[in-house]
Amino acid sequence: MDNARSIGVLTSGGDAPGMNAAIRAVVRSGIHWGFKVMGIRKGYNGLINGDIFEMSLRSVSDIVHRGGTVLQTARCLPFKTEEGIQQGAAMARVFGLDSLVVIGGDGSFRGAKDLSAHGIKVVGIPGTIDNDIGCSEYTIGYDTALNTVQDALDKIRDTAYSHERCSVLEVMGRKAGYIALNVGIACGAEVVLLPEKKFEFDKDIIKPIIEGRNRGKKHYIVIVAEGVGGAIEVATEIEKITGIESRATILGHIQRGGSPTVRDRVTAGMMGVRAVELLKDGIGNRVIALREGKVVDIEINEALEMKKDIDDNLIELSKILSL
Numbered sequence: 031m032d033n034a035r036s037i038g039v040l041t042s043g044g045d046a047p048g049m050n051a052a053i054r055a056v057v058r059s060g061i062h063w064g065f066k067v068m069g070i071r072k073g074y075n076g077l078i079n080g081d082i083f084e085m086s087l088r089s090v091s092d093i094v095h096r097g098g099t100v101l102q103t104a105r106c107l108p109f110k111t112e113e114g115i116q117q118g119a120a121m122a123r124v125f126g127l128d129s130l131v132v133i134g135g136d137g138s139f140r141g142a143k144d145l146s147a148h149g150i151k152v153v154g155i156p157g158t159i160d161n162d163i164g165c166s167e168y169t170i171g172y173d174t175a176l177n178t179v180q181d182a183l184d185k186i187r188d189t190a191y192s193h194e195r196c197s198v199l200e201v202m203g204r205k206a207g208y209i210a211l212n213v214g215i216a217c218g219a220e221v222v223l224l225p226e227k228k229f230e231f232d233k234d235i236i237k238p239i240i241e242g243r244n245r246g247k248k249h250y251i252v253i254v255a256e257g258v259g260g261a262i263e264v265a266t267e268i269e270k271i272t273g274i275e276s277r278a279t280i281l282g283h284i285q286r287g288g289s290p291t292v293r294d295r296v297t298a299g300m301m302g303v304r305a306v307e308l309l310k311d312g313i314g315n316r317v318i319a320l321r322e323g324k325v326v327d328i329e330i331n332e333a334l335e336m337k338k339d340i341d342d343n344l345i346e347l348s349k350i351l352s353l
């Protein structure tokens with residue numbers, strides 16, 4: 031085994047269900063392999079401030095089923111500067127941390143990469159509800175968020191049906207439309223607006239609604255991804271043009287909370303253990319990813335360069351299924 035004996039673990043960026051399961055996996059596998067595991071509170075803020083404490087096997091009891099992150103999280107602006115990175119690296123040395131597991135999104139991995147230039151072995155674990163990490167087919171939290179949105183939209187459908195309305199739902203995802211598209215398919219949305227695809231209001235929103243009405247539909251669901259935005263304006267415009275009573279809902283932070291699904295817990299477990307195994311073998315500066323359904327690891331610079339596209343076949347499928 032390499033002489034890296036202390037692992038730091040932190041969560042950064044938006045919280046995501048399953049982050050706790052990932053923390054638990056890092057702590058338990060780390061201790062299993064003989065490491066001292068140090069928890070860092072509130073993302074890179076805690077690293078800079080030295081808000082760091084030793085974690086035990088029991089400190090991660092009773093968290094596998096909880097949403098949020100027991101380590102708490104933050105968006106740490108100073109960490110985007112070289113000065114902030116140097117402060118973080120200096121504090122890591124104070125606590126004897128030569129390796130760090132960062133559970134977060136693409137932004138968090140950029141911070142980790144900068145830290146690696148100061149001799150700290152970093153490993154990233156993808157944790158964000160947005161599923162927007164280019165190197166990985168899947169990010170921890172995405173499945174739970176999908177199920178939360180599905181549940182909310184099923185409820186909205188009940189009232190849209192009863193009033194014969196058009197319901198417009200805005201869902202999270204930052205610049206990515208994965209949540210919007212997949213929930214659109216799962217819940218039978220007539221229209222899904224994605225930031226990845228240009229659309230025309232008349233052709234891509236009004237026409238499918240009117241054609242649907244002519245085929246006998248009595249209520250309609252339109253999903254607007256956060257990266258498109260403007261759900262309230264979209265609803266107002268639909269009502270004005272079609273005369274169909276329309277209501278907008280912006281789902282908000284309910285999408286980030288809740289008990290993680292089986293998929294998120296199991297993925298978090300596998301990724302957390304893989305991260306520690308790498309460090310045990312003296313390997314750092316990697317991002318854990320899911321590719322072709324398997325947990326793999328990728329060099330961090332390469333990982334940050336990778337892009338993934340929204341699946342055009344799924345977009346086509348969503349249109350056919352909502353005929």
Ligand SMILES: Nc1ncnc2c1ncn2[C@@H]1O[C@H](COP(=O)(O)OP(=O)(O)O)[C@@H](O)[C@H]1O
Pocket residue numbers: 042043044074104105106107108109110111134135136137138139140141142144157158
């Ligand atoms: N380019 C960057 N360089 C260094 N650190 C960064 C960079 N981008 C983001 N970070 C750090 O990671 C944190 C989380 O990033 P953010 O993009 O908000 O979330 P996520 O990691 O979930 O995508 C930021 O607040 C900052 O501390």
Ligand SMILES: O=P(O)(O)OC[C@H]1O[C@](O)(COP(=O)(O)O)[C@@H](O)[C@@H]1O
Pocket residue numbers: 043044045135136157158159160202203204256286
């Ligand atoms: O916590 P805030 O500032 O409301 O951030 C909202 C953003 O965070 C997310 O919920 C998660 O994004 P990250 O995982 O990149 O932090 C996005 O979907 C949304 O755009």
Ligand SMILES: [Mg+2]
Pocket residue numbers: 043135136137158160162204
């Ligand atoms: Mg992100």
